[in-house]
Amino acid sequence: MSAKPCAYVVNVIHALLGLILASAGLWLFIEVNSITSLRNSNHYLLDYNLYWPQVIPWLFILIGVLVIFVACCGVFGATKKSKGLVLTHMVSITMTVVLTLTVAIVALVFANSKSTENFIKDTIWDVFFQTKTDTEVADAFGLIEKRMQCCGAESPRDYVNWKDDFPQSCCDVYYHGWLEPYTVDCEITNKRANERHGCSSVATQYIRIAVYVLSGVAILTSLIGLAVLATSVSISKALKQKPRNVTAKYESESKKVLL
Numbered sequence: 489m490s491a492k493p494c495a496y497v498v499n500v501i502h503a504l505l506g507l508i509l510a511s512a513g514l515w516l517f518i519e520v521n522s523i524t525s526l527r528n529s530n531h532y533l534l535d536y537n538l539y540w541p542q543v544i545p546w547l548f549i550l551i552g553v554l555v556i557f558v559a560c561c562g563v564f565g566a567t568k569k570s571k572g573l574v575l576t577h578m579v580s581i582t583m584t585v586v587l588t589l590t591v592a593i594v595a596l597v598f599a600n601s602k603s604t605e606n607f608i609k610d611t612i613w614d615v616f617f618q619t620k621t622d623t624e625v626a627d628a629f630g631l632i633e634k635r636m637q638c639c640g641a642e643s644p645r646d647y648v649n650w651k652d653d654f655p656q657s658c659c660d661v662y663y664h665g666w667l668e669p670y671t672v673d674c675e676i677t678n679k680r681a682n683e684r685h686g687c688s689s690v691a692t693q694y695i696r697i698a699v700y701v702l703s704g705v706a707i708l709t710s711l712i713g714l715a716v717l718a719t720s721v722s723i724s725k726a727l728k729q730k731p732r733n734v735t736a737k738y739e740s741e742s743k744k745v746l747l
Contacts, residue, residue: 495719496563502716503559505709509702510552516698517545523608523632523691526615526625539607540599541695547591548702551584555709558584562716571724578720585713592706599699605692609642612688616641620650629687630657636694637661638687646686647676654681 520541558580565573598604619626633639639658640646647654658681659674674681 492723495716495723498712498715498719499559499562502562502709502712503556505705505712506552506555506559508552509548509555509705509709512698512702512705513545513548513552516695516702517542517549519698520545520695522628523615524611526618526628527611528614528618540601540604541607544595544599544699544702547594548706551588551591551706554584555588555713559716562720565720565723574720574724578717578724581713581717581720585710585717588706588710588713592703592710595699595703595706600696604695608692608695609688612686612691613641616646616687626655630655632687633657634660636687636690637684638690639681639684640686641688642686644681644684644686652676654678658684 524542558577561573561580562577565577615625615629619629633655634657639654644654644658647658653676654674656674659678661680
């Protein structure tokens with residue numbers, strides 16, 4: 489396969505991986521925001537800090553959009569057979585590979601840290617306390633408990649001090665987004681509810697898994713980016729050789745005319 493078809497294939501794969509990164513980053517942002525938006529806003533009026541669970545999704549979104557843009561430029565450059573476009577794409581893809589690897593490393597090192605765990609724990613506890621006085625927050629937190637199959641902030645026993653029974657969300661089960669067709673009495677002695685983990689530990693684990701997966705996709709994207717760079721180098725070399733062949737052809741034809 490020549491360099492040009494290879495360039496089309498690897499650039500399309502690169503663009504698809506960028507789309508996956510951007511989409512997954514957006515999904516992670518929505519998941520994190522669904523919890524942080526339930527906090528008591530008065531507690532965070534003077535808190536201007538950015539925490540890694542809030543920053544990391546945006547990094548993957550931005551790097552995904554960048555990958556898509558650079559991949560489209562690569563296809564355009566290969567189609568137009570422009571030496572300038574190809575050289576510009578080579579520089580861009582090199583920068584993209586470096587940035588993508590950097591985001592993956594940052595996500596693995598900083599987002600998967602103790603500070604991230606503390607942020608999620610504090611957020612869940614804040615939301616949990618809000619449920620005692622705000623029915624809307626209680627309903628939203630109930631949906632989180634159903635979806636994540638968790639109960640309480642730290643553990644199901646968090647409800648013991650102020651409720652006679654567990655909320656139904658600690659006993660309901662989601663099957664692919666659908667609730668069980670029946671409900672059960674969600675008493676304090678309910679085995680299903682008592683066996684669940686607290687939402688802080690479950691949310692932390694989910695975010696860790698999401699970061700691992702996104703970082704893995706980012707590393708794969710970087711490897712494909714190196715393949716894109718290799719095809720761009722091949723196309724650049726081919727474009728350098730072409731003018732010489734054309735000149736030689738014209739010279740030979742001129743000699744034939746003179747003879």
